Amino acid sequence: MIATNGKDTIGLTLNVWRQAGPDAEGAFETYHLNSVSTHMSFLEMLDVLNEQLLAEGREPVAFDHDCREGICGSCGVVLNGQAHGPDRDTTVCQLHMRRFHDGDTITIEPFRAEAFPVVKDLVVDRSAFDRIIGVGGFVSARTGAAPDANAIPVPKEEADLAMDAASCIGCGACVASCPNAAAMLFVSAKVSHLGRLPQGAPERDERVVAMVQAMDGEGFGNCTNVGECEAACPKGISVGNIARLNRDFVRATIRRR
Amino acid sequence: MIVANTALDSKCPSGPMEGRWDKHRFDLKLVNPANKRKFKVLVVGTGLAGASAAASLAELGYQVDVFCIHDSPRRAHSIAAQGGINAAKNYPNDGDSIQRLFYDTVKGGDFRARESNVYRLAQVSNTIIDQCVAQGVPFAREYGGLLDNRSFGGAQVSRTFYARGQTGQQLLLGAYQAMMRQVGSGKAKLYPRREMLDVVVVDGVARGVVVRNLVTGEIERHAGDAVLLCTGGYGNVYFLSTNAKKCNVTAAWRAHKRGAFFANPCFTQIHPTCIPVSGDYQSKLTLMSESLRNDGRVWVPKKGGDTRPASEIPEDERDYYLERRYPSFGNLVPRDVASRAAKAQADGGHGVGPTGMAVYLDFRDAIERDGEDVIRAKYGNLFQMYEKITADDPYKVPMRIYPAVHYTMGGLWVDYNLESTVPGLFVLGEANFSDHGANRLGASALMQGLADGYFVVPYTVGAHLAGRALPAVDTSHPAFAEVEGEVRSRIDRLLSIGGSSSVDSLHRQLGAIMWDHCGMARNAEGLKRAVDEVRALRARFWEDANVVGGAADLNDELEKAGRVADFMELAEVMILDALDREESCGGHFREEHQTEENEARRDDENYSYVAAWSCEGAGDPADLSWKLNKEPLTFEVVKPSTRSYK
Numbered sequence: 068m069i070a071t072n073g074k075d076t077i078g079l080t081l082n083v084w085r086q087a088g089p090d091a092e093g094a095f096e097t098y099h100l101n102s103v104s105t106h107m108s109f110l111e112m113l114d115v116l117n118e119q120l121l122a123e124g125r126e127p128v129a130f131d132h133d134c135r136e137g138i139c140g141s142c143g144v145v146l147n148g149q150a151h152g153p154d155r156d157t158t159v160c161q162l163h164m165r166r167f168h169d170g171d172t173i174t175i176e177p178f179r180a181e182a183f184p185v186v187k188d189l190v191v192d193r194s195a196f197d198r199i200i201g202v203g204g205f206v207s208a209r210t211g212a213a214p215d216a217n218a219i220p221v222p223k224e225e226a227d228l229a230m231d232a233a234s235c236i237g238c239g240a241c242v243a244s245c246p247n248a249a250a251m252l253f254v255s256a257k258v259s260h261l262g263r264l265p266q267g268a269p270e271r272d273e274r275v276v277a278m279v280q281a282m283d284g285e286g287f288g289n290c291t292n293v294g295e296c297e298a299a300c301p302k303g304i305s306v307g308n309i310a311r312l313n314r315d316f317v318r319a320t321i322r323r324r
Numbered sequence: 325m326i327v328a329n330t331a332l333d334s335k336c337p338s339g340p341m342e343g344r345w346d347k348h349r350f351d352l353k354l355v356n357p358a359n360k361r362k363f364k365v366l367v368v369g370t371g372l373a374g375a376s377a378a379a380s381l382a383e384l385g386y387q388v389d390v391f392c393i394h395d396s397p398r399r400a401h402s403i404a405a406q407g408g409i410n411a412a413k414n415y416p417n418d419g420d421s422i423q424r425l426f427y428d429t430v431k432g433g434d435f436r437a438r439e440s441n442v443y444r445l446a447q448v449s450n451t452i453i454d455q456c457v458a459q460g461v462p463f464a465r466e467y468g469g470l471l472d473n474r475s476f477g478g479a480q481v482s483r484t485f486y487a488r489g490q491t492g493q494q495l496l497l498g499a500y501q502a503m504m505r506q507v508g509s510g511k512a513k514l515y516p517r518r519e520m521l522d523v524v525v526v527d528g529v530a531r532g533v534v535v536r537n538l539v540t541g542e543i544e545r546h547a548g549d550a551v552l553l554c555t556g557g558y559g560n561v562y563f564l565s566t567n568a569k570k571c572n573v574t575a576a577w578r579a580h581k582r583g584a585f586f587a588n589p590c591f592t593q594i595h596p597t598c599i600p601v602s603g604d605y606q607s608k609l610t611l612m613s614e615s616l617r618n619d620g621r622v623w624v625p626k627k628g629g630d631t632r633p634a635s636e637i638p639e640d641e642r643d644y645y646l647e648r649r650y651p652s653f654g655n656l657v658p659r660d661v662a663s664r665a666a667k668a669q670a671d672g673g674h675g676v677g678p679t680g681m682a683v684y685l686d687f688r689d690a691i692e693r694d695g696e697d698v699i700r701a702k703y704g705n706l707f708q709m710y711e712k713i714t715a716d717d718p719y720k721v722p723m724r725i726y727p728a729v730h731y732t733m734g735g736l737w738v739d740y741n742l743e744s745t746v747p748g749l750f751v752l753g754e755a756n757f758s759d760h761g762a763n764r765l766g767a768s769a770l771m772q773g774l775a776d777g778y779f780v781v782p783y784t785v786g787a788h789l790a791g792r793a794l795p796a797v798d799t800s801h802p803a804f805a806e807v808e809g810e811v812r813s814r815i816d817r818l819l820s821i822g823g824s825s826s827v828d829s830l831h832r833q834l835g836a837i838m839w840d841h842c843g844m845a846r847n848a849e850g851l852k853r854a855v856d857e858v859r860a861l862r863a864r865f866w867e868d869a870n871v872v873g874g875a876a877d878l879n880d881e882l883e884k885a886g887r888v889a890d891f892m893e894l895a896e897v898m899i900l901d902a903l904d905r906e907e908s909c910g911g912h913f914r915e916e917h918q919t920e921e922n923e924a925r926r927d928d929e930n931y932s933y934v935a936a937w938s939c940e941g942a943g944d945p946a947d948l949s950w951k952l953n954k955e956p957l958t959f960e961v962v963k964p965s966t967r968s969y970k
């Protein structure tokens with residue numbers, strides 16, 4: 068195993084956003100860590116910071132995390148200005164400290180968006196995403212009512228494209244990285260996933276209209292084709308989905324008239 | 325002859341195996357459609373089991389309240405499952421059938437599961453796939469547009485459906501979306517960031533839960549007519565495991581202390597292919613999907629302590645020990661067998677890597693045979709994940725892998741209706757003990773979670789609601805006040821310990837005891853020592869834990885402390901169970917009970933039972949004790965035989 072600076076431990080300065088609660092005022096606090104193993108993950112580095120704070124009798128930094136392998140979408144911070152940090156297609160839990168150098172300063176902030184209020188420190192409330200799914204991000208297939216799984220063949224190519232869109236982990240990095248705090252990448256990924264499959268076709272129009280309305284109602288911004296969302300997305304979801312969503316939305320509004 | 329010493333009624337139907345579930349369903353009482361909306365079901369947990377149950381019950385017309393720890397129900401640990409889900413569709417025409425899936429599961433579980441339950445699981449497996457496809461789960465397909473299958477975990481047939489390396493994610497999103505449809509239309513109510521801290525039992529029937537709002541710290545009471553625990557497995561008792569960090573035993577454990585028996589707690593699954601521990605800061609372990617063993621070859625250097633890089637070790641100095649010991653199954657032996665074999669190599673000084681606690685999983689020959697592109701198409705995402713974590717490129721150097729705690733077959737005891745020993749308290753998914761015996765086959769947990777939630781509990785809960793007198797109970801009932809008081813005083817006690825050891829450090833110590841003495845290999849002497857060590861550590865936890873912060877806001881340390889306190893108690897009964905079981909079966913390997921060739925020696929004469937533990941001194945953590953209750957197992961269809969993979 069190789070560390071980028073040739074040794075196995077590095078020293079770091081961390082500027083971390085601390086905020087006691089949703090209504091409290093927040094501010095950066097600075098901490099120093101002397102020997103961070105380069106084999107650690109970024110979240111393990113935060114664990115070490117928290118152990119250090121605990122030993123000093125201070126409250127540890129709150130951050131969301133669970134699977135620590137890039138799939139649950141819990142983790143997410145803005146690291147030196149980038150959602151999920153410097154590596155492409157990588158959640159912050161999969162980022163390893165070998166990516167950093169001895170003496171580096173790292174600024175760590177929560178995902179910021181009006182629709183994602185801060186809960187505490189680096190933890191934000193992303194429940195708006197669930198509410199958007201609840202109005203249309205599904206196929207209405209009652210338990211027990213399904214035909215045989217092979218009754219409707221799905222061209223492999225379409226199934227693969229649906230899977231590409233379906234791999235969204237709902238972390239919210241797209242919103243955090245967007246200058247308008249738009250949720251278009253998230254919404255469009257679900258619209259594409261379900262819309263590409265024959266099972267999702269019957270509700271295609273209602274789905275896109277309902278989800279877009281809910282998205283606007285939650286206070287997400289408008290998409291102005293900046294493309295930062297795709298760059299920040301840890302699952303490489305393509306902005307092509309947004310174009311598709313726009314087409315679907317127009318189609319649906321014309322057909323519903 | 326094993327004698328049942330309590331009235332543990334499994335409620336398994338009799339008669340021909342194929343007709344049992346049908347017959348049972350017919351015998352179950354139904355709730356009148358107009359009455360369904362009068363009943364409220366509390367569903368705790370939103371993994372595959374919880375989300376599928378919540379969606380299905382709300383569709384039926386029940387009022388459903390759903391709780392989960394995460395900020396979103398979609399983040400339940402089921403999301404992390406990689407490999408796939410089994411079903412007996414026989415689409416590949418390779419000889420699969422319900423009978424075969426049933427047989428493989430009973431045998432794979434080393435004859436420690438109930439036949440009736442397993443048969444039902446195999447029976448409903450096909451409907452699960454239908455359901456998931458209808459929801460838009462993008463399973464892998466062949467060029468003709470039909471569903472693709474692969475062979476998984478050593479199965480002799482290709483019965484595993486998969487969605488790249490993200491099967492759990494896609495199945496969970498399907499169930500989550502179905503549930504959110506109900507939430508969106510007001511038929512189910514979602515309570516995220518809530519931790520269930522106790523169950524409320526009124527007149528012997530589970531009638532509610534007490535939960536903590538993890539953001540505001542408020543303690544909330546919720547009343548209902550049935551409680552479903554779908555809270556996952558307890559592998560994190562070992563601290564290091566492939567489970568997500570928030571996986572815990574608290575909900576199940578609190579229910580246990582209110583009277584629910586805990587079954588087969590020592591049956592844990594150690595998965596053979598995980599990325600080895602790299603340092604003492606390690607916070608969890610990462611699974612490398614079992615599918616890798618379809619093409620990778622496992623080996624170690626023949627010479628002990630050989631520190632040459634893999635590429636410099638010539639072919640005749642490599643020991644492909646699985647292929648050598650198990651010529652017919654080779655690298656595809658079941659998980660428990662592969663894990664023990666790896667441990668034996670490491671213990672014998674043949675381990676590789678900086679710690680010596682690893683073996684190689686080598687793709688050199690597969691790449692030579694099929695080309696790098698083919699291997700990349702199959703395993704690209706896994707190879708990438710491995711490289712991210714280790715900085716080694718598995719296309720060039722063999723992966724280093726080692727076994728890690730992965731799954732818990734044990735769990736709350738349930739009958740055929742998935743009802744625990746507390747009436748009205750149902751347990752689904754990994755949290756129950758029901759279908760996997762002493763060892764779970766790959767791709768069968770997802771199947772079980774969804775079977776329980778979509779196709780079993782919607783019927784059996786109905787029978788409870790229709791069949792029992794359920795007087796109106798709301799949260800003003802004194803039982804709620806009492807339980808809430810206990811929950812509050814426990815939180816106060818945790819916050820007032822004021823010690824100097826971090827909760828994580830105490831948890832790590834617990835994990836080390838369990839891994840050393842109640843892990844891949846166990847013996848009476850080590851287990852006895854472990855009981856003392858766990859008791860001492862538990863006492864130390866309550867004297868020396870450092871739980872900072874308060875009770876009135878988001879406090880990760882407080883949450884962890886509550887969970888670790890429960891793990892400290894669970895650990896003891898796991899050890900007691902491992903001590904009681906004087907045989908080796910499945911994931912439970914007692915060193916005293918092995919053959920000359922170091923294979924497991926099962927003892928059907930004396931141990932063909934489910935060990936269901938009841939908690940006796942349920943009060944103070946210091947004076948807990950347990951009683952063993954036995955449910956004898958009988959095998960009418962699959963004759964118990966010795967598993968052989970030679």
Ligand SMILES: Cc1cc2nc3c(=O)[nH]c(=O)nc-3n(C[C@H](O)[C@H](O)[C@H](O)COP(=O)(O)OP(=O)(O)OC[C@H]3O[C@@H](n4cnc5c(N)ncnc54)[C@H](O)[C@@H]3O)c2cc1C
Pocket residue numbers: 368369370371372373374391392393394397399400401402403404405406407408409491492518519520521554555556557566567568571572574575611730731752753754755766767768769770771773
């Ligand atoms: C890395 C990995 C890969 C796997 N791959 C496969 C595979 O390929 N195939 C397969 O069949 N199986 C696989 N498994 C096993 C399988 O994923 C799990 O057994 C299964 O998903 C468990 O589902 P569940 O619904 O029972 O629980 P979980 O998905 O663990 O859900 C538990 C839920 O309970 C909630 N909860 C827990 N405690 C509380 C509480 N006190 N209060 C409120 N809510 C609570 C959580 O928030 C969560 O919503 C894998 C497991 C791991 C670790």
Ligand code: FES
Pocket residue numbers: 131132133134135136137138139140141142143158159160161
């Ligand atoms: S912790 Fe699950 S994606 Fe990072």
